Amino acid sequence: MAGQKDRLFLAMTNFSLPIQGHFFQGIFFRRSFRWIWLALFCLFLSTATGEAFARDIKDMTGRTVSVPEQPARIFSLSYPLTVLLYALAPDLLVASNFPIAEPAKPFLPQQVTALPAIGAMMGMGPGHTMNPEEIMALHPDLLLAWVDPMGDTEKVVHPVAGSGLPIVYVKLTNLGDYPSALRFLGRLLGRTKRAEALATYIEFAQIQVSAAVESVPYKERVKVFYAEGHDGLSTECDASFHAESINFAGGRNVRHCRQTTLMGMETVTLEQIIADQPEIIVAQDPGFAKTVASDPAWKQVKGSQHVLSVPHLPFNWLDRPPSFMRALAIRWLAANFYPDRFSFDLRAELKTFHSLFFGVSLSDKDVDTILH
Structure with missing residues (x-):
């Protein structure tokens, strides 16, 4: 391509027209034409590189x-x-x-x-x-x-x-x-x-999960509290896009409210959670997920004995940022919410997912790291 541009440049700058009359008039016109053709050549270059398109x-x-x-x-x-x-x-x-x-x-x-x-x-x-x-x-x-x-x-x-x-x-x-x-x-x-x-x-992934959980009546769906923050006392409203994976997987988010900010993270009291009596807690903070079952303050919450800690590698599976990782999250959640209705090989799927989305081959040790 460079050779073609060079030849075109030489052809353009050496181009002249037979001009009768004064010697300097001929030089003037020849130089004028050379500038015109040089401008056209620059236009050609920008077009050839795609800049003008x-x-x-x-x-x-x-x-x-x-x-x-x-x-x-x-x-x-x-x-x-x-x-x-x-x-x-x-x-x-x-x-x-x-x-x-x-x-x-x-x-x-x-x-x-x-x-x-x-x-x-x-x-x-x-x-x-x-x-x-x-x-x-x-x-x-x-x-x-x-x-x-x-x-x-x-x-x-x-x-x-x-x-x-x-x-x-x-x-x-x-x-x-x-x-x-x-x-x-x-x-x-x-x-x-x-x-x-x-x-x-x-x-x-969406078709798989929908087919497994869509027939579960709303009142029979597992009650879920989505715990965020180090103390578990922040959450997302049931209609919030931050918590959509829970709904998609057939969970019934116990917090019925309207999202008021883009960031979400609605505050909630432990008394409200006790009144809601969730059967499962989905926890964003790993520290909270590890300690809530033994925390005396949470003993009255049934779900404190069934806690799902959200994986965070390479990005958060549920949220912050919301991403295509939710294609994994909805199946992981559905398998935990309804093990009799939906099951899949999470470890094998992780390897398939990472190979497709990131071009990375996971070892068994890598899978252990992601899940734990």
């Missing part, structure tokens, strides 16, 4: 956005979308939102663990809020934004709205959104085959 698409909110023909440098403004790109197209990311925890690194590809971390527009704590100037310094050609389930998407992207970069919104609230989001991103990024494989896996 652009196409209009509709993002997942219906907005029309002009994007590069083949995006090559992408930054995602939020955690859930970034984690999805770890599986779909990690080579296109220019940075991550957060540092990868050391215990998670053995279970992720080097392309992911080597990414610089510059924060997110939806900062989740000190040190994670991003400076828009850091984005521009990485020279991305496309920004991707998660559609905020609480309706503040425009506010979230406002700091970068004037950057001139195309911003494409992707809907990823619930696990059921993932197949469509993957296929959309596959078309956008030129990764349709891989996107289809990931989308199909998630769809199959």
Whole structure:
């Protein structure tokens, strides 16, 4: 390709027209034509490298956005979308939102663990809020934004709205959104085959679990308390996207309330939990999960003797960030909620899942680490 460009350049710059008249007039016109052809040559170069190509698409909110023909440098403004790109197209990311925890690194590809971390527009704590100037310094050609389930998407992207970069919104609230989001991103990024494989896996997991638990009457469904925080006294409302895996797996979340913030983490008293009498506790904090059964204050809660500790490697299976890890979570939960209705080989499935989503082969020891 370089040789062709060189020959074209020589042809263009040596091009002249027979011009009659004054000697200097001929030189002037020849030089003028050379500048014109040089400008056209530069246009050719930009076209040949794809920079001048652009196409209009509709993002997942219906907005029309002009994007590069083949995006090559992408930054995602939020955690859930970034984690999805770890599986779909990690080579296109220019940075991550957060540092990868050391215990998670053995279970992720080097392309992911080597990414610089510059924060997110939806900062989740000190040190994670991003400076828009850091984005521009990485020279991305496309920004991707998660559609905020609480309706503040425009506010979230406002700091970068004037950057001139195309911003494409992707809907990823619930696990059921993932197949469509993957296929959309596959078309956008030129990764349709891989996107289809990931989308199909998630769809199959949902079909498996739905077939096993959908016939369980609501009043007969296992009562579940979702415990968050070191003391277990934070939780998620039953309709919150943070806790959707519990509902999908056939659990009956005992906290009936309305999610008021994007972060969730509704506070609850032990007296309320005792009154709700959950049969199972799903615990996010490993320390709480280990000690709650022997804690005198929790003895009146039936579920304190049946605690499921949420796996966190390489990312949280249920939440924070919500991700495609829920395709594992719903089956893990269903198998624990209804062992007579749903069973599967979790250890074998972990190996299949990691091979497909992360390109990592797990050993038996790796599986032990993830589950314990």
